[in-house]
Amino acid sequence: MSNEAFDDRYELREFAPGTDDKGAPNAETEAWMQAVGLGFHETHPGEEAAGRMVEHFVEDGNTWLGAYVRRPAPGSVDETWPAGTFAWFRKPLSWGDGSSIDTQAISAVTVRPTERRRGILRRMMTHALERGVAEGYAVASLTASEGTIYRRFGFGSAIRERAVSVRRDRALPFLAPTSGVVSVVTPEWLAGGPGRAVFDRFDARTPGSMVRNAGTWPVALGLRTQDGEKAKDVRAAVHRPDGSDEVDGYVTWRVKENRDGDTVLEVVDLVYATDEAYLSLWEFLLSVDLNDVVKYNRSRLDDPIVAALGDNRAYDVDHEEDHVWLRVLDVEAVLASRPYAVDGSLTLAVTDALGFASGTYRLDVQEARGSVTKVADDVDVAGSDIQLDVADLGALLLGSVSPTTLASAGLVRAVDPAAPALLRTMLTPPRTPHGITYF
Template structure:
């Protein structure tokens, strides 16, 4: 059997997405969620692999801007909906789709591709490196006192309809985007994904709620959550299932957390995804009562090494020659001289002797500052070819703020 790759036609979306649902298992998306994914899908960026009139493979991409160290927003392809039907495994379908997609990303002038992986081992061979961590918490609100901070009492909190509050919440979210590497500037419509609340998917939780935090009449933060009621012989021990909490100002952030600690009939706040350096860990008396768990989140691939490295800034002055291996995108292969500092950077081809040797995968892992070149070298993934080059470059690549992907796609 042979497969044909081609761009998705809009009228083919329903069958194409059905194959995605089939590959990932489960009952499929609720109708309202399915409808929104159809609106958000960029058909011209979506690939279908066909065999005898049937879709056997899928891959898509969304157009984002990703914040990089220094605060710039770099055009990035958000790789999504990648699947191969079980009848066509190990026949090169995935490889051919990745090849087509990365060629297209390059033609569009996007220096980066980013994805979240259903299985972490899949994408390294295509040059993607784990670049951010997400922190999951289950905060014991019985044994821990609510956070306190001077000024938090001046924040006004009010409950709002999650859908009607979208515009206010999106303005707050937009304020946070330049401040942290990994954040996504997104197209209109994405904010609606955050408030989808199909009744069949609640799993015993109540309706989605939204609390807005205001200062001088302006919305400065928000939290979205649902309450999961639970009871035993001792009484109520419900859980607050926090979906999002966003507030650029410390006083507002504390006010929101204090509110969440005080919700009646609950004894914990469960959070699925926060930055690894989230300040809530310093707002409680005992981190051990927060049930901290870390896992990788975003995988980053430099599609154009020179453009990607020149787009970010560096914590310390850096002048290093990188010998980059990239068999899948050979235009990146070879030596690149990176010079830069906190003001900007230049990255160009060179014939000078290399200082460090690494693959594009390791470059992706270090790119946002979430993983250090030194830690990758300790794992044998980066080789120092000039004494002292590793430490200097590792410090330069670091980020003062932990990178974080704010949501999946």
């Protein structure tokens, strides 16, 4: 669809969500939320829960975008609801050494089935990324419902996640002793401060961690369900190191029966500021009686639990998929922001169909910090060590995806194989990346 035809059919409107004087979503906010609910097949929250959701959106600093049909069919929801929805807000991404970078976090992307494939997503995305650049973001982030939508817009899958099951009967005892003390607490006690304090420590030390949406917390801590209703079935426990009063890890969980008749302990949230806390909380979960299997949907690749288990075959991967996608908007700023494991110099030629990041860049790392110079506005293949698309640069950023793997996949190109190998070593993260934030 040409720009003119698009503008003739739709009006793009940007606004901030808000409530009316009774605390309920205002009309524009309500209509937009209805459209998102339709897109994601969600039940519409009650008035009180909807008001709380809007408070959280405001707290997160949301900007909302709607694509409105100019001439809606009589009686259709298009009279008030946007046919396309899109949101963004600031979300810091941790490099795992205590530093972080602000990302333009993108969320709530939907297009009404009746208006599909008319370019609404493309228009909303380009509008949002241009606004992101104007707002000073060097990188955008999102989590995707499908794996094939976002590469064309320059996003690369930077971190993956696993849903795993650990069978209790074969898991314990662990091969190495655990330490510290685990105590059962109430979700209310956890929500009184210790939960978020542990997350802050986890976030600072974990590459790939992202600050959570305000609305995530009541669910993660076991106070509310996804629908915003009061949660009645979530339990909580915390870990403290030996001889210390300070909580350094927590877990929230619920127990359910699955279709095979197994009793399943489902982890709601597991947050650890130390490796000892992670191990001890797993040992605790595996020792809870009247349950057959512990399920955890947010496991990292290279999970130390596999090595710790008495029988490593107690651990099964039920599913693995992409988690956070990153889109570089400013190569110089993003590469200068992250820490490096070793020194070195490389020239990268970056292609970008949307133009934000195209060019040839020299990366010089000295004493673990990088400085970046744009050496050419165009993609200078002959004058570079490595050529790659901006989506693959996004995929590499956290150090979870290896440049040598992407070279084997034909996505990173280099005449000298030592160049991707050097880049891989330079990008080695301080710890295994682990993302437990959804947005």
